[in-house]
Amino acid sequence: MVQGKILGREDIGDINLRATLESGQTFLWQQSEGAMYTSQDEESPWYVRVFDNDVVMIKQENNTLEWKGTTKNVTDIVTTLRLDDDLQSIYSSFPDEPVIQKARQAYPGLRVVNEPFFPTLISFICSTQMRISRIYEMQSSLRETFGSPITFDNETYYSYPNPSTLAETTEERLRDLGLGYRAPYVVETAEMVANGRLTRDDITGQPYEDARETLTQYVGVGNKVADCVLLFSLGYLQAIPLDTWIQKAVATYFPDCDKSSYSATSQALRERFGPEYAG
DNA sequence: GACCAGGTAGCAA
DNA sequence: TTGCTACATGGT
Numbered sequence: 279m280v281q282g283k284i285l286g287r288e289d290i291g292d293i294n295l296r297a298t299l300e301s302g303q304t305f306l307w308q309q310s311e312g313a314m315y316t317s318q319d320e321e322s323p324w325y326v327r328v329f330d331n332d333v334v335m336i337k338q339e340n341n342t343l344e345w346k347g348t349t350k351n352v353t354d355i356v357t358t359l360r361l362d363d364d365l366q367s368i369y370s371s372f373p374d375e376p377v378i379q380k381a382r383q384a385y386p387g388l389r390v391v392n393e394p395f396f397p398t399l400i401s402f403i404c405s406t407q408m409r410i411s412r413i414y415e416m417q418s419s420l421r422e423t424f425g426s427p428i429t430f431d432n433e434t435y436y437s438y439p440n441p442s443t444l445a446e447t448t449e450e451r452l453r454d455l456g457l458g459y460r461a462p463y464v465v466e467t468a469e470m471v472a473n474g475r476l477t478r479d480d481i482t483g484q485p486y487e488d489a490r491e492t493l494t495q496y497v498g499v500g501n502k503v504a505d506c507v508l509l510f511s512l513g514y515l516q517a518i519p520l521d522t523w524i525q526k527a528v529a530t531y532f533p534d535c536d537k538s539s540y541s542a543t544s545q546a547l548r549e550r551f552g553p554e555y556a557g
Numbered sequence: 558g559a560c561c562a563g564g565t566a567g568c569a570a
Numbered sequence: 571t572t573g574c575t576a577c578a579t580g581g582t
Contacts, residue, residue, distance in 0.1 A: 302563065406564040412580070413563080458578025463565085500565050521563040539571085 279431065281346035284355065292365045294387030295338040299325050302410045303391045303510045305401045305417040306438065310335060328421075328437045329354045333430035348430055360392050368515075371552045377531045390557065391510055395478040396471060397438040398511035403463050403498040405506070412456075419455040420444075444468035463498025470496060478512070486514050487541075501540045509557040517557045518547050 299307045310324040322338040334347035336355060345352060356362065365387075372378050397417075404416045417438075424439035424447065445468040452461035470476050476496065481489050486508070493504035502521055508514035518524070520540055528543060529536045535546035548556040 402563080403565095407562055407577085408564095408579085409562050409581075453578080456579060458580095459565095459576085460578080494565095498565065502564060506563080519563075523563070 279346055279348070280350040281344070282350070282352070284343040284345065284352060284361070292387050293338070293343070293359060293361065293389055294385065295322055295325065295336065295343065295359075297385045297388040298359060298391060301385075301388060302413075304393045304398070305414050306393055306397055308414075308418070310433075326435060327358075328425075328428055328435050330437065331426070331428060333428050333435050335430075348428070358392055360389050363389065365389070368555045371555050373550065390515065392513060393511045394438075395507070395511050396441055399467065399471075399496065399499070399507050400444065400464055402503045402506040402510075403467060403496075404457060404460050406460065406498070406503070416455065416457060423451075423455060441468045441471040445472040460498060466497040467499070482512055486516055489514060490517065501544075505544075505557070515555045515557050516548055516553055518544055518551075519557070520544060 307325045307327045310326050324335045324337045326333065326335045328334075329349075332347055332349040332351070334345060334349065334352075334355060336343050336345045338344075343355070345355060369382060400420070401413065401417055405413045408416075421436035421438055424443045425436035427434050427436055429435075444464060447465065449461045449465050452464055457464060476492070481492050484492060489508060489512070490501060490504045493499055493507055494501065499507070502519050505517040505519040508517035509519060520528070520543060525536075525543075528547065532547070532550065535543060535550055537543040537546055550556075
């Protein structure tokens with residue numbers, strides 16, 4: 279085991295690990311003891327995640343992040359949590375309105391994550407018409423059924439399955455895991471990635487709106503899921519996932535941005551919040 | 558037992 | 571384009 283602390287960055291104090299990892303942007307982390315969304319303790323728990331073949335655990339202690347794991351490479355943590363983002367600079371690009379200030383103050387240190395493409399794609403295909411807690415359960419099931427086991431500290435964790443692994447399984451097996459009607463979407467999308475018909479590299483070079491359109495070629499991916507993938511894994515910080523809750527908030531607080539179509543509302547919001555960091 | 562949950566696909570107008 | 575509806579599963 280190796281361990282250490284991430285220190286020396288002025289902006290470490292601007293992260294709230296719990297808010298960032300439990301806000302439904304990523305379903306790849308788990309609390310080391312017990313499921314997500316259960317602990318109400320003030321003290322930060324350890325969060326565990328498998329990166330490729332390594333187990334990494336992190337925990338917040340005030341303005342530092344403690345970590346331990348099977349590797350001393352902590353760049354994955356910095357990248358995943360986007361610790362190099364200057365939050366104050368991003369905040370200052372937003373319109374100076376009471377609602378925005380209130381939202382920021384409600385969750386100081388809440389960051390946008392940057393997770394790997396394929397797990398994010400599958401996670402959000404699974405997310406439709408589903409409670410957050412069940413999305414976690416489905417991703418856990420996928421890891422434990424199709425991932426590779428890795429032992430650390432006498433516990434076994436599982437990597438996220440590869441595209442080819444999910445492409446080769448059957449719809450029925452995924453239905454047995456409780457994926458419901460999303461099961462064929464997962465298999466078909468995994469096939470598209472595995473056989474190279476549409477991959478991450480086909481998307482990342484495109485301007486935002488083209489990238490969103492391209493993503494919807496995957497089965498089970500509409501505008502909302504596409505925006506989640508763009509924002510949480512491909513670095514398109516202008517992508518705004520318009521789920522039911524955000525749409526209600528837009529209708530209430532920014533009615534002039536509430537247009538008749540998804541893309542029109544999306545565009546109006548980017549004009550209001552800026553072309554770079556609207557997401 | 559009805560209703561709902563981070564939407565999307567498929568189809569008709 | 572826009573407007574329906576079916577869709578699996580589990581929790582309340």
